[in-house]
Amino acid sequence: MDDVVIEVDGLRRSYGEFEAVRGVSLRIQRGELFALLGTNGAGKTTTIEVLEGLQPASSGLVRVLGLDPVRDRTALRPRTGVMLQHGGFTGSLTVRETVEIWRSLTVRPHTVAEVLELVDLVDRMDVAVEQLSGGEGRRLELALAVLGRPEVLFLDEPTTGMDPASRRRTWDVVRELQKGGTTVLLTTHYLEEAEVLADRVAIMRGGHVVATGAPEDVVRTLPARITFRLPSTGLPPELPHATRSVQGDRVTYESRQLQADLTRLLDWANAADIRLAALSARPATLEDVFLGIAADHDLTDQRPEREVAR
Incomplete structure (x- = not known):
């Protein structure tokens, strides 16, 4: 002390x-x-x-x-x-x-x-x-x-x-x-x-x-994000450490192991000779965490603090 x-x-x-x-x-x-x-x-x-x-x-x-x-x-x-x-x-x-x-x-x-x-x-x-x-x-x-x-x-x-x-x-x-x-x-x-x-x-x-x-x-509590335009060949594969969502022509993966999932995705694209347009891969940021907390309308006065350990 x-x-x-x-x-x-x-x-x-x-x-x-x-x-x-x-x-x-x-x-x-x-x-x-x-x-x-x-x-x-x-x-x-x-x-x-x-x-x-x-x-x-x-x-x-x-x-x-x-x-x-x-x-x-x-x-x-x-x-x-x-x-x-x-x-x-x-x-x-x-x-x-x-x-x-x-x-x-x-x-x-x-x-x-x-x-x-x-x-x-x-x-x-x-x-x-x-x-x-x-x-x-x-x-x-x-x-x-x-x-x-x-x-x-x-x-x-x-x-x-x-x-x-x-x-x-x-x-x-x-x-x-x-x-x-x-x-x-x-x-x-x-x-x-x-x-x-x-x-x-x-x-x-x-x-x-x-x-x-x-x-x-604190940032590590959220997944990283991979996004790109939906290829004309159809849906890309499921990834082992990610969840996939599609909105319009936009594909988004939320990944807990960014390097492994991104490698698997690029290997698939290269093997199929597919160009992933507007490809972006980034970890979560403090802003993502902050905005998520700010938007959490279900938070109650009794909700305990979340301590994030190293």
Whole structure:
């Protein structure tokens, strides 16, 4: 337990009669990047706000670095960094002035040049905040979140509004922080982001965690997919590890052993001198899992979490 930096056990958070978070339990290790995923209204933002100390838990145990985020906020705040979905800056101040103000309130801060170099904003330090692009503004918010060299960093939708190049630059920054020992809790709607960055993910729906594990293990719960146009010769063969379906002129196999099934299919096509038009073969993605959970209308409040083991 010495390496558990974030501990959540049976967390519930209610607003009047509405229960936004319904018994969430998590353990996040030191130096881990953990992605909390879910559709709008799933409860992920409420969960992270409780961990940040911005809201109290209605019930359950919540500890960050062994401390209660609300009761021990004064002791905990200098050791954490927070990047909210929406920051609040004074637009007439320059980037440099904004960082200098935050530095005056921060324990053990980076220099202005160091933190702006980290997020690639050195050449914008004398520009008014209101003149920054949306992506630049998000990078400034990231700079302020890491200004105090946090042990735990909360990132709530950090790359919203960024172009692809800025997003990947932000990924690099997060990786460097993690290499330095920072524990990162990330929420994002960009599932590729979670798949690339996260050591583990948890997917929420209806206030519950319904799947958790390493991204590749969560993805492995779904079959790979082989698709192509229906050949003029008729139906292709059954495959030993796959189920076949045909919709119009489209053939789809859902395969549990992609390499073996694809090899068998191509051997059949080559032997029969058949060209499989529009052939595609790909493993499942985190997006497939996410969309499947989001579309699962039969999910009940009592449905247990699915732990995915390595």
